[in-house]
Amino acid sequence: MEKAEEKMMASKKSESKTESLYTKRTDGRGFEELRPLKAKVGIVPSADGSAMFETGGTRAIAVVRGPRTLHPQHMQNPETGILRVNYGMMPFSVWERIRPGPSRRSEEISKVSEWALSSVIDLSGFPNTVVDVFIQIPQADAGTRVAGLNAAAMALAHAGIPMKEMISAIACGKMDRTLVVDVNKDEEDFEEGEGATDMPMAFTSRTKSLALLQLDGKISPEELKKAIEMGKKACEKILEVQVKALKEATGGKDE
Amino acid sequence: MDKEERQVVVPGEMIAKGSEFLPGEGAYRDGMEVVAGRLGIVNISEKHIRVIPVSGAYYPRRGNTIIGTIVDITFNGWLIDFGGAQNAFLSVAEVPRYVNKNELREYLDFGDSVVVKVWDVKARGIDASMKMRGFGKIEGGMIVSVNPNKVPRIIGKEGSMVKIIKSATKCDITVGQNGKVWIAGNSIEEELATKKIIEFIVENATINGLTEKVEKYIKGLGMKVDKIEIVAENTDGESGGENDGE
Numbered sequence: 001m002e003k004a005e006e007k008m009m010a011s012k013k014s015e016s017k018t019e020s021l022y023t024k025r026t027d028g029r030g031f032e033e034l035r036p037l038k039a040k041v042g043i044v045p046s047a048d049g050s051a052m053f054e055t056g057g058t059r060a061i062a063v064v065r066g067p068r069t070l071h072p073q074h075m076q077n078p079e080t081g082i083l084r085v086n087y088g089m090m091p092f093s094v095w096e097r098i099r100p101g102p103s104r105r106s107e108e109i110s111k112v113s114e115w116a117l118s119s120v121i122d123l124s125g126f127p128n129t130v131v132d133v134f135i136q137i138p139q140a141d142a143g144t145r146v147a148g149l150n151a152a153a154m155a156l157a158h159a160g161i162p163m164k165e166m167i168s169a170i171a172c173g174k175m176d177r178t179l180v181v182d183v184n185k186d187e188e189d190f191e192e193g194e195g196a197t198d199m200p201m202a203f204t205s206r207t208k209s210l211a212l213l214q215l216d217g218k219i220s221p222e223e224l225k226k227a228i229e230m231g232k233k234a235c236e237k238i239l240e241v242q243v244k245a246l247k248e249a250t251g252g253k254d255e
Numbered sequence: 256m257d258k259e260e261r262q263v264v265v266p267g268e269m270i271a272k273g274s275e276f277l278p279g280e281g282a283y284r285d286g287m288e289v290v291a292g293r294l295g296i297v298n299i300s301e302k303h304i305r306v307i308p309v310s311g312a313y314y315p316r317r318g319n320t321i322i323g324t325i326v327d328i329t330f331n332g333w334l335i336d337f338g339g340a341q342n343a344f345l346s347v348a349e350v351p352r353y354v355n356k357n358e359l360r361e362y363l364d365f366g367d368s369v370v371v372k373v374w375d376v377k378a379r380g381i382d383a384s385m386k387m388r389g390f391g392k393i394e395g396g397m398i399v400s401v402n403p404n405k406v407p408r409i410i411g412k413e414g415s416m417v418k419i420i421k422s423a424t425k426c427d428i429t430v431g432q433n434g435k436v437w438i439a440g441n442s443i444e445e446e447l448a449t450k451k452i453i454e455f456i457v458e459n460a461t462i463n464g465l466t467e468k469v470e471k472y473i474k475g476l477g478m479k480v481d482k483i484e485i486v487a488e489n490t491d492g493e494s495g496g497e498n499d500g501e
Contacts, residue, residue, distance in 0.1 A: 160311025165267025
């Protein structure tokens with residue numbers, strides 16, 4: 001009896017070694033296929049820069065104000081301007097109401113977005129000032145921090161902030177043993193087999209270096225490398241959409 | 256592939272390849288390539304590559320005319336808020352008449368609006384001057400705020416657009432590069448009409464043949480447009496350090 005059970009377990013294990021339990025994506029996409037992308041620049045006329053970025057059911061808007069004098073004065077840096085990112089989900093962005101105001105999660109995302117964006121912008125020409133980036137999520141279906149980053153990069157460019165390059169971000173995932181790109185909420189909640197692993201990552205547009213990499217779950221080093229390659233490829237497509245939106249907004253004809 | 260003149264570039268986009276090019280404002284060099292360092296339009300003169308802003312906040316440049324308000328008074332001058340990253344400093348030595356340092360408020364008080372020239376732009380701040388003709392304290396009229404990136408359209412080629420509006424409305428117009436326009440006329444009605452025309456220009460800033468459209472619009476408001484011979488020279492409105500404060 002015990003032996004039989006062991007045998008069954010073993011066979012199941014060997015089976016899962018060869019085949020993942022996640023064979024088809026819940027929304028019928030290919031494993032490396034992105035959700036439909038949409039981007040628009042200049043959605044808030046009174047701001048210095050603004051942009052909207054949408055992947056499937058996730059939408060992010062970003063507004064940039066500044067550079068402007070930083071108060072309180074003791075936070076000013078006489079060497080360079082500073083960047084301040086504020087991320088927040090709107091109360092109605094998901095089915096259950098989200099309590100407005102800062103939370104552990106939103107503070108974390110604000111901070112990592114700030115670090116990612118700081119790597120490409122140069123505020124040394126504006127000492128004692130601050131550039132404020134506000135990211136709001138009116139509608140969420142996973143991948144809000146990467147959508148927010150995509151919108152923020154466009155908004156910063158639109159605000160005319162000196163930038164070395166652009167930033168594009170994507171969330172890769174691993175459902176059981178299958179690597180996918182652009183995870184949605186259903187997939188994020190996948191529980192069978194090894195469960196779901198979520199990897200938000202951001203790439204710079206020119207040097208293609210990582211500006212953000214987070215990981216929530218379990219993954220082997222080989223799989224992680226593969227996921228990063230997949231993310232890099234997906235970011236190329238996102239960059240195209242970002243560049244197109246920026247050029248359209250500034251009345252430029254593209255090539 | 257090299258970018259052409261007047262093309263829009265995005266940060267990180269390569270503009271030209273080759274060591275003979277010199278990166279100017281808004282561009283930087285990375286190895287053999289000259290790369291855009293901000294969003295804007297490419298401007299290549301000789302081998303000098305610049306990226307001219309098309310959006311975003313106003314960054315003061317030397318020689319700009321700006322309109323702002325006094326927000327602080329120091330022991331030897333005034334601080335002017337003009338909507339930029341930092342406040343501009345106007346020294347007592349840079350006003351057209353002698354002012355006793357103890358009586359700075361009598362000359363320019365908190366909240367007063369002024370037209371000043373950007374004298375110097377440093378990382379620490381901006382120095383302003385009021386010594387030339389056409390600059391000074393604003394009295395009467397109204398100040399309209401517009402997008403600073405649309406200011407070249409209001410000025411027009413060699414100030415042609417401003418001349419058209421002036422002749423039609425009989426109002427004095429001073430355009431600040433920071434997106435503030437001071438309108439001073441004989442009556443409120445005239446000033447409001449001027450404001451309407453300026454808002455029309457800003458709304459239609461990107462269309463071709465703007466001058467004709469504006470003339471039509473002015474006629475639609477029931478005003479006459481004097482024919483003004485426009486100097487047929489292809490200068491970018493962008494360069495216009497235009498002041499029409501007399």
